Amino acid sequence: MILQIEDDNRVRTLTxxxxxxxxxxxxxxxxxxxxxxxxxxxxxxVAVVLLTGAGRAFxxxxxxxxxxxxxxxxxxxGESNFTAMIxxxxxxxxxxxxAVNGVGVGIGATILGYADLAxxxxxxxxxxxxxxxxxxxxxxxxxxxxxxxxxxxxxxxLMSSEWVNAEEALRMGLVWKVCEPSExxxxxxxxxxxLASRPLPSLMAVKSTIVDPARPEIAAASARENAHFAExxxxxxxxxxxxxxxxxxxxx
Numbered sequence: 364m365i366l367q368i369e370d371d372n373r374v375r376t377l378t379x380x381x382x383x384x385x386x387x388x389x390x391x392x393x394x395x396x397x398x399x400x401x402x403x404x405x406x407x408x409v410a411v412v413l414l415t416g417a418g419r420a421f422x423x424x425x426x427x428x429x430x431x432x433x434x435x436x437x438x439x440x441g442e443s444n445f446t447a448m449i450x451x452x453x454x455x456x457x458x459x460x461x462a463v464n465g466v467g468v469g470i471g472a473t474i475l476g477y478a479d480l481a482x483x484x485x486x487x488x489x490x491x492x493x494x495x496x497x498x499x500x501x502x503x504x505x506x507x508x509x510x511x512x513x514x515x516x517x518x519x520x521l522m523s524s525e526w527v528n529a530e531e532a533l534r535m536g537l538v539w540k541v542c543e544p545s546e547x548x549x550x551x552x553x554x555x556x557x558l559a560s561r562p563l564p565s566l567m568a569v570k571s572t573i574v575d576p577a578r579p580e581i582a583a584a585s586a587r588e589n590a591h592f593a594e595x596x597x598x599x600x601x602x603x604x605x606x607x608x609x610x611x612x613x614x615x
Contacts, residue, residue, distance in 0.1 A: 366395040367417070373410040373559035374552065375403045382418030388470055389426040393444035400451040410559035410566060412455070413551055414474075415462040421487065424469025427496075427605060445470075449502050452477040453581050456567050458558050462551040463487045463538065469501070472520070475537055476507030479570065482551040483538040488526045495524035497600025499591035506584035510577070512536045 367378040377399050379386040388396075403409045416422055425445070452459075452474070461475055463483040472489040475481045483489075493500050500521050508517035512535040520527060520537075529541045542550045558566060595601055 365392050366399055368399060370409065371552075372556050373408060374413055374555040375399075375406075375409045375411070376413045376415065376552075377403075379414075379416040379422055382416075382420070384426065385420035385423035385466065386416040386418070386471070387423040387426040388445070388448075389429050390444045393448045397444065397447040397451040400448075400455050404451075404454070404456055407563070409457065410561075410563050411458045411460060411555045413460045413462060413555050414478075415548060415551070416464050416471075418465070420465040420471070421461075421463045421467040422469075422471030422474075423466060424471045424492070445501075449585060453503075453578060456570060457563070458555075458566055458570060460551055460555050460558075462547055463489070464544070464547055466490075468492060472537075473500070473502040473504035473508070476502065476504055476511055479573075480540075480551075480554060481538040482540050482542055482547055482554075483529045483532055484544045484547045485529050485541050486544055488528050489520075489532055489537070490524065490526045491520050492524045494522055496604045497598065497602075498595045500588050501592065503581040503584040503588065505588055506577075506580050508537075 365380050367376075367380045369376045369378070377396065379388075379392065379396075381387060381389070381392060386392075400412065403412050455477070458479045459477060461478040461481045463471075463475070463481065465484065465487050467475075467487065467489045469490075469492060472491050475489075491500070491504065504517075504521060508520060511517075512520070516535040516537075519525070520535075527535070527537070529538070532538045533541050540550065
């Protein structure tokens with residue numbers, strides 16, 4: 364099962380479960396996560412969703428092997444399930460908590476723009492590798508990250524393709540709390556259960572008042588990013604980066 368789903372005390376925990384691929388998102392995992400978010404939104408017994416990863420990674424981002432296959436094989440084209448997951452995140456009406464248990468790359472980092480609270484292991488690291496892959500930002504991160512952490516922090520994160528450690532992520536405001544690895548899930552769950560103990564209509568009203576004004580901006584940012592992404596994907600810099608990735612995988 365590529366996505367584990369567990370309910371406890373009105374908290375639904377979604378665990379990305381492709382540990383052999385560092386929980387990289389392939390089309391199946393994008394679809395499963397979108398479906399699980401929509402199901403949690405509709406379930407009156409779920410008040411909070413907690414998202415984390417199995418094994419030593421939160422998520423290594425987009426599955427680059429599958430990305431390359433989509434570029435080279437016309438039959439694999441068309442809209443990615445990535446869009447369905449971003450739409451599900453954008454409309455999710457209940458508190459969403461992320462527990463970053465290990466490396467978060469690409470969507471494994473930009474997904475934090477949709478989190479109401481983000482917890483991070485002290486040993487975890489985050490990276491937005493878009494410029495190193497010759498592509499554009501994704502997931503409305505070009506709008507959400509400046510809102511969350513300020514323009515200069517967002518510019519560094521989105522432009523540099525450099526790692527950010529937990530201490531730096533906390534300083535930026537990218538995460539709310541840093542925990543020891545052994546305490547991460549327990550601490551995130553404790554806070555999730557506090558929220559889940561509150562009346563659900565009130566929780567949803569608070570989220571709505573915070574997020575609703577940004578929804579048109581999120582949609583507009585996604586459209587701009589997608590246009591740039593389509594233009595850059597498969598272009599020289601991106602093709603070279605993916606070929607280098609493939610060569611390194613073969614060498615390993």
